[in-house]
Amino acid sequence: MSDKKLSAHGVDEQEMLSELSELESIIRSAVPGSDSDPETSLALVRLVRDLSEVDIRRFLEAHDLADRWLCLPLSKDFPALDRFSRLLESLIRDRDRDYLTGLKNRRFFERVLTRELELAWKFRVPVTVVILDVDDFKQINDTHGHSLGDRVLRDLSAILKEEVRATDTVARIGGEEFAMLLSGSGMRQSEKTLERIRERIVWAAISGGEDEEVINFTASFGAATYRGIGQMDGDSIFDFADKALYRAKEKGKNRVEISVVTGLRDKETAVVGREEKKFLFSGL
């Protein structure tokens, strides 16, 4: 968590620091015996799902507080910490959010992606990564102006958010480029979801500009479904989805293209030969 990023999101560093010292006094009165040791303070931080201990440590280090504060995961029912965790949560939320659309940003997406891929590998459940891109967005911008272009992005974001499940993740990862993570969704299911979204976008329209013109827009989708076979990392699956998106564009835009992908088998697993595998599967 660098200072630049914090201030870029309008979060006051000073406020964070003064909260820390306020927390210190809360803790000193709440934890018996902690005031008898003036050298060491305790930062008891509730680690919520999205809040990484590493980031907190970095923040402390950046402000030369690492020696004085101990960063601990703590159980949820510690009342004195509520205020502090709320502050941190909002800090984290702002940091992870795309300011134009209110969706998550690329940074957040990449973090969740890494975790989801690990889960998929560990439990052999499918996960689908989608990249979608507004077709001919430059033209919309050039013809109708940037503010209408921004509205297209916002309307599209609203559709995406509405159409996915609470466990899915939607993020804006570039100018007119979005990414989705469909947890637990295999190829067929994802295809259905994406077709539904594609169609809704076709029917969506915004009106505006000087002559209240109606503007339609479409999007192309590239997706990669990973079923937990072989180990997969975020960059690789992103590349696969990107290739699928390229195919969708090539084939005339306003389309969904999905491929099923497998990760690299670790070389040790590949060590199991066909005969051995057959035997383990059937006992023959």
Next chain:
Amino acid sequence: MSIMSGKGGVGKTNLTLNLAYALYENYKSAILMDCDLGLANLDVLLGISPEKNMQDLLQDEAEAGEIVCSLEKNGLDLLPAASGVPELVELDEDLQGVLLEKLNKLFSKYEFLFLDLGAGINNAVLSFARMTHERIVVITPEPTSLTDSYALIKVLNSKYGLNHFYVLVNMVDSDREAKIGYERMKVACEKFLGVTCYFLGAVHNDPNLPLAVRDQKPFVKNYPDSPASRDIRVIADRILSLRGAKAEAIAQNPVLSWGNDNIY
């Protein structure tokens, strides 16, 4: 003993915890070492957090006892992953030597040490598995679980010459199912690798298990009469008699080392 499996989600962490607890019930002391930097860690399962870590151990006169969390009074302790256990294998040999010496001093106070290893085949898993006296491979009756664990055994055998493993079949619905799973593993290991597998036991699927996980307590403790708890106790008894038979060899060798391969 290290507890490992080729595939994740087979219940390693829970088994490790409950086996240790069952031994503790038998008035044996045990310490768990959480070597898995993965998703379900013992400290999370139990809702605890360590105060000191391995880094502290490297410094001056810190004793390994200070990074231990007590699970039950007098005899059931945990060395949490959050304390830096998984990073241990990444250290250079000198530092590793310092740490192993301190850890062994600590471990020798216990009758049992269990290493809860991460799933899959990676350097950390291989290194830890090699360090212990014995190895328990956890499988489920699923073919993918068999294949992945077989791969793990194969690599440990070809890389370090380890040639005997204990097999524990988890999440079975019947004894028959357990037997089939174990037999396939055993025969495949004999036939293709010349490795010997011993049957350590089977644990049945148990509706109480998710409840115990939610309570953040070992289910052997909270649901002592459930089928899985009975299975665990049978296995704990087996481990006890195995240890009795090998007491001499165990006493003569350091708890964790690079040269424990041939204690058997």
